[in-house]
Amino acid sequence: MKILVATTNEGKLREIKSILSDLDVELLSLKDMDNIIDVEEDRKTFLENAIKKATQYANFYKLPVIAEDSGLEVDALEGYPGVYSARFYSIDYGGKVEDESLSKDEKNNLKLLKLLEGKQNRKGRYKTVVVYYDPEKAVGIWTEGVCEGEIGKKPEGSGGFGYDPIFIPEGYDKTMAQLPPEEKNKISHRGKALNKLKELLIKIGVVKVGN
Numbered sequence: 176m177k178i179l180v181a182t183t184n185e186g187k188l189r190e191i192k193s194i195l196s197d198l199d200v201e202l203l204s205l206k207d208m209d210n211i212i213d214v215e216e217d218r219k220t221f222l223e224n225a226i227k228k229a230t231q232y233a234n235f236y237k238l239p240v241i242a243e244d245s246g247l248e249v250d251a252l253e254g255y256p257g258v259y260s261a262r263f264y265s266i267d268y269g270g271k272v273e274d275e276s277l278s279k280d281e282k283n284n285l286k287l288l289k290l291l292e293g294k295q296n297r298k299g300r301y302k303t304v305v306v307y308y309d310p311e312k313a314v315g316i317w318t319e320g321v322c323e324g325e326i327g328k329k330p331e332g333s334g335g336f337g338y339d340p341i342f343i344p345e346g347y348d349k350t351m352a353q354l355p356p357e358e359k360n361k362i363s364h365r366g367k368a369l370n371k372l373k374e375l376l377i378k379i380g381v382v383k384v385g386n
C-alpha cells in the first residue's frame with residue numbers, strides 16, 4: 176500500500192522515511208505528486224494543525240497520509256516558538272530577524288539565542304503530533320512525542336535540521352545536530368510518536384513489518 180508523507184520539510188521527510196523503513200509500505204512524498212497544495216497552518220495547537228494538514232492532503236490526493244506538526248517550546252519564553260517554530264524569525268514576538276543572507280533555520284536560531292541571552296532557565300522541549308488519516312477507510316490515528324532538553328549557548332554540529340544545532344537533549348552534552356541520525360531517531364519526539372503510530376497501525380492490521 177502507498178502512504179503519502181505530507182511534509183514540505185526535507186529533514187522531517189528523511190527522518191520519517193528512516194523510522195518507518197521496516198514497514199511493508201511504499202512511502203510517497205509531495206514531490207511524487209503532480210501538483211502541490213499549500214495548507215495554511217493557522218491553528219493554535221500542534222494537534223489541530225496536524226489534523227488540518229493530514230485531512231486536507233489526504234482528501235486532495237485521495238491517499239492515506241501521514242502528516243505532523245511539531246516545534247520547540249522554551250519555558251523562559253512562555254512556550255514560544257511553539258506552533259510558530261517554522262517561522263519564528265518572522266513573528267512580532269521578540270522582534271523580527273530580517274537578515275536575508277541567513278537561512279530560515281539560521282534566523283530562527285539567531286532570534287532564539289538572542290532572546291535567551293543572560294537567561295538562567297534554558298529548559299525546553301521538542302514536541303510533535305503525528306496524524307495518520309485514510310479517507311477511504313475512514314481511519315484516523317494521532318500520536319505525540321516529546322523530547323526534553325535545553326537550549327545551548329551557540330550553534331554546534333551540522334546534522335539534523337531546524338533548531339538541532341542549539342538543542343541539547345536531556346542526558347546528553349551534545350546538541351541534536353552533533354548526534355548521528357539513528358541516535359536522534361531513537362530519542363527524538365518524532366521517533367517516539369512514529370514508533371507509537373507504527374505499533375497501532377500494525378495492531379489494527381493496516382500495515383505489516385517487512386518489505
Ligand SMILES: O=P(O)(O)OP(=O)(O)OP(=O)(O)OC[C@H]1O[C@@H](n2cnc3c(O)ncnc32)[C@H](O)[C@@H]1O
Nearest residue numbers: 182183184243244245246247260261336337338339
Ligand atoms: O509543516 P511541514 O510541511 O511538515 O514542514 P514545517 O517545517 O513547516 O514543519 P512544522 O510546521 O511542523 O514546523 C516545525 C518546525 O519546528 C522545528 N522542528 C521540528 N522538528 C524538529 C527537529 O526534529 N529538529 C529541529 N527542529 C525541528 C523546525 O524549525 C520546523 O520547521
Ligand SMILES: [Mg+2]
Nearest residue numbers: 183216244261
Ligand atoms: Mg509547517
